[in-house]
Amino acid sequence: MQTKYKYIEFIEEHVGGKTRKFFCRNHETGAWLGEVKWAGNWRCYGWFPNPGTMYEHQCQFDIGHFLKQLTDEWREKKKAEKAAQG
8 A cells, every 4th residue: 555655654553443543744854634433423444634724626635545545445354254254
């Protein structure tokens, strides 16, 4: 799974629980931009930006790509678990 992009990177926080959580930072300046975590009501991973941050189109595209990777991985895992149960 890709976690490093041109301007940003995602760093997994190991907290436990059923889903994964990542912090996002600008890898050139080190500024923390927000976090990615499970959004249960949407049944997918969501982006939770820090207040006062803004993003140009490439960063938004990269964040979206990362969210899609995580959500697709989660759905495949659930599909495999369901198939294994019968």
